Amino acid sequence: MKNDLNRRRRNARSRFAYLLCVFSAVLALIPLVMIISYVIFQGASALNLDFLTQLPKPVGETGGGMGNAIVGSLILVGIASVIGLPVGILAGAYLAEFRSPRLSWLVRLLADILSGVPSIIVGVFVYALLVLTMKRFSALAGGVALGIMMLPTVARTTEEMLRMVPDSLREASLALGIPRWRTIISIVIKTAGGGILTGIMLAIARISGETAPLLFTALNSRTWPVGLDQPVASLPVQIYTYAISPYADWHQQAWAGSLVLVLMVLVLSVGSKLYFGKKMKMAR
Amino acid sequence: MAGFISTNKLSATFGDVRAIQDITLEIPANKITALIGPSGCGKSTFLRCLNRMHELVPGAKSTGEVLWDGKNIYGPDMDAAEVRRGIGMVFQKPNPFPLMTIADNVSAGLRLTGMRKSKSELEEVVERSLKMAALWEEVKNKLHKPGGSLSGGQQQRLCIARALAVEPDIILMDEPCSALDPASTQKIEDTMEQLTKNYTIVIVTHNMQQAARVSEFTGFMLSKETGEPGQLVEYGSTNKIFTMPDRKETENYITGRFG
Numbered sequence: 001m002k003n004d005l006n007r008r009r010r011n012a013r014s015r016f017a018y019l020l021c022v023f024s025a026v027l028a029l030i031p032l033v034m035i036i037s038y039v040i041f042q043g044a045s046a047l048n049l050d051f052l053t054q055l056p057k058p059v060g061e062t063g064g065g066m067g068n069a070i071v072g073s074l075i076l077v078g079i080a081s082v083i084g085l086p087v088g089i090l091a092g093a094y095l096a097e098f099r100s101p102r103l104s105w106l107v108r109l110l111a112d113i114l115s116g117v118p119s120i121i122v123g124v125f126v127y128a129l130l131v132l133t134m135k136r137f138s139a140l141a142g143g144v145a146l147g148i149m150m151l152p153t154v155a156r157t158t159e160e161m162l163r164m165v166p167d168s169l170r171e172a173s174l175a176l177g178i179p180r181w182r183t184i185i186s187i188v189i190k191t192a193g194g195g196i197l198t199g200i201m202l203a204i205a206r207i208s209g210e211t212a213p214l215l216f217t218a219l220n221s222r223t224w225p226v227g228l229d230q231p232v233a234s235l236p237v238q239i240y241t242y243a244i245s246p247y248a249d250w251h252q253q254a255w256a257g258s259l260v261l262v263l264m265v266l267v268l269s270v271g272s273k274l275y276f277g278k279k280m281k282m283a284r
Numbered sequence: 285m286a287g288f289i290s291t292n293k294l295s296a297t298f299g300d301v302r303a304i305q306d307i308t309l310e311i312p313a314n315k316i317t318a319l320i321g322p323s324g325c326g327k328s329t330f331l332r333c334l335n336r337m338h339e340l341v342p343g344a345k346s347t348g349e350v351l352w353d354g355k356n357i358y359g360p361d362m363d364a365a366e367v368r369r370g371i372g373m374v375f376q377k378p379n380p381f382p383l384m385t386i387a388d389n390v391s392a393g394l395r396l397t398g399m400r401k402s403k404s405e406l407e408e409v410v411e412r413s414l415k416m417a418a419l420w421e422e423v424k425n426k427l428h429k430p431g432g433s434l435s436g437g438q439q440q441r442l443c444i445a446r447a448l449a450v451e452p453d454i455i456l457m458d459e460p461c462s463a464l465d466p467a468s469t470q471k472i473e474d475t476m477e478q479l480t481k482n483y484t485i486v487i488v489t490h491n492m493q494q495a496a497r498v499s500e501f502t503g504f505m506l507s508k509e510t511g512e513p514g515q516l517v518e519y520g521s522t523n524k525i526f527t528m529p530d531r532k533e534t535e536n537y538i539t540g541r542f543g
Contacts, residue, residue: 099342168379172443175337176393176450177369186396191383 043259046252069238079143084150092158115152123213139232142218157199161192211236287453288313294348302513318499326514335371372447378439380431387427393450417445437468
């Protein structure tokens with residue numbers, strides 16, 4: 001009798017915990033669904049081919065678009081990736097593969113601190129480092145700021161993923177007479193590729209939406225990008241500028257810009273997951 | 285003629301723990317030499333000292349000499365990667381590269397050691413290596429399938445083919461059949477017989493019947509107590525070790541009284 005009661009109580013508790021998990025999972029998804037649907041709802045009406053391909057029009061004129069900001073964002077993310085990915089991946093490889101206790105500890109600590117530094121501070125730092133010395137705002141400075149923002153995420157995910165590669169593969173490679181550096185690049189990093197890629201996508205998604213570090217580095221521009229040493233427009237800064245303006249049609253365009261930004265990140269991460277996910281499965 | 289190896293007072297440690305001590309023996313060319321002994325006697329450590337894999341474990345060191353065709357592989361002008369290219373290794377658990385196809389697994393050693401080979405040369409090496417490892421017939425129609433799609437026994441023969449492709453002198457095998465079923469074990473043992481034409485083989489095995497079946501020479505290793513380093517108790521022709529060993533410990537182990 002008593003056992004029966006206990007069991008029923010246990011079952012009830014288990015069911016309660018399960019429902020709590022389901023509820024929380026749904027709760028966590030609600031903001032995402034709401035954000036995306038709201039952005040689509042608000043932005044879709046102003047989104048058209050002109051918006052993607054035209055320069056912004058002066059105040060008072062209708063039409064125009066954010067073509068330059070889209071290209072600018074791609075340039076900035078490109079520069080950031082060229083800087084952030086190799087350095088981040090190799091730093092992660094150092095942490096995972098060369099286990100020198102003291103330096104690894106320091107690098108790991110610094111990476112964790114860097115990932116906690118507010119993005120506006122990174123912007124100010126690059127302002128002092130590049131904008132003041134070059135005496136102008138530039139795409140390069142913006143890219144460097146975003147690249148710095150990428151570093152910790154890329155380095156730490158790379159490290160985690162490389163640690164998951166079994167030692168037996170490293171030994172297999174080294175026993176063939178393949179040098180250590182080649183083993184790390186061609187065997188270990190390649191094997192962990194899918195996981196590293198996820199980290200890269202997260203990092204890129206995160207910096208694509210960064211506004212603060214660009215305010216004093218890449219600044220903004222109303223023309224097409226002309227050179228890496230010149231100011232350049234970007235989607236987040238353009239959205240910011242338009243959203244705080246007093247004009248209704250600019251607000252509309254800010255929504256459309258937000259939609260484009262969300263879609264860019266979505267296409268990038270889902271697309272790469274699908275493409276590389278298929279490759280991984282094939283190999284398995 | 286394949287290479288021969290001899291060791292001279294070879295000792296190895298992991299940090300403060302001594303794994304093997306003062307092992308001196310000569311491994312003849314073109315023969316299969318087996319190392320037997322109870323778990324923890326250091327036979328795998330000894331094997332891993334023969335191609336400088338031991339030093340990869342953090343804190344692991346070795347002293348003494350390992351002479352490969354008379355040259356000390358720990359000498360100052362010897363490169364570890366080059367030693368390992370000449371003295372290949374097959375591990376206990378099959379470890380094909382999971383993201384590579386069967387063909388790429390076999391040619392990995394050649395492609396990643398910077399040896400420039402044309403595509404047709406590589407294909408030739410892949411075919412020859414797989415044939416030597418007695419795997420060709422089973423995989424020739426699916427060379428571009430991933431290595432992980434093979435069975436355990438096939439994976440191990442793939443690893444043997446991969447080791448053969450870089451054309452080593454000597455092949456070290458660390459309990460290559462312990463994860464395999466009897467039929468696969470049989471195939472690998474047959475392969476080993478074939479390989480002695482061109483290679484010297486050293487095999488560490490837990491399985492005394494296997495040592496008796498395949499090897500011509502056998503070394504028996506033992507650590508006197510747990511925590512003590514392993515030593516070479518007796519070394520000689522397999523026939524002698526298994527029929528009339530000189531030492532009491534060997535006899536006790538062979539007859540299954542301990543171990």
